[in-house]
């Protein structure tokens with residue numbers, strides 16, 4: 001399965017429309033891949049908290065529509081990263097009307113899955129102040145037939161989420177992020193930790209550049225089930241293209257069956 005991770009760099013100078021045009025162009029260039037992955041909150045800015053409410057959209061808004069058209073034109077399964085979602089209708093249980101929602105579009109351009117980030121980043125500010133938490137585990141079927149659990153950025157710090165995903169059959173984790181340079185060492189370590197402890201493939205697409213005064217960490221990566229780094233980006237904008245061998249996870253789990261020794 002050929003996978004492309006678009007490690008997008010951006011600053012504060014583009015409108016949502018300008019950035020969307022640039023991104024869908026990049027997606028269209030990935031024809032020949034099976035799966036394309038974008039970072040977290042790229043249309044609205046991962047750390048641009050102040051702009052989120054004004055820039056929020058529904059999952060049938062202009063950004064997701066443009067992503068659908070690009071997925072169809074490129075003939076790929078597209079994990080479009082996430083958007084600030086305002087679905088309309090009743091607010092969530094905490095009275096807020098925004099979510100950090102990942103969107104997945106198939107090669108006919110249809111929205112086939114959404115995942116609302118469960119663990120909100122920002123402590124007293126940022127996401128917990130402005131957004132509701134997601135409540136549902138979400139998995140998708142990848143073009144090679146494997147099952148991928150979805151999560152977003154800060155979720156990476158919570159290993160129990162990934163254990164729950166493998167218990168539902170996931171052998172791959174797809175993780176868009178806007179992870180800052182200040183803690184990029186944690187990012188690189190935790191991607192490998194999740195891969196090793198769950199004997200799973202990790203496909204993790206981070207953001208680059210500096211926006212809202214936050215320098216993003218880059219280092220998007222694809223990690224194999226033994227913790228091997230199959231590909232890793234640098235710090236700037238880059239498309240990482242990886243040909244993932246089939247049955248990597250099955251071979252790892254059969255060859256070293258540590259998951260069978262769990263005691264619950």
Ligand SMILES: O=C(O)CCC(=O)C(=O)O
Nearest residue numbers: 121153154178179180183
């Ligand atoms: O956990 C971290 O250090 C970064 C998390 C983050 O930036 C996010 O979830 O948006």
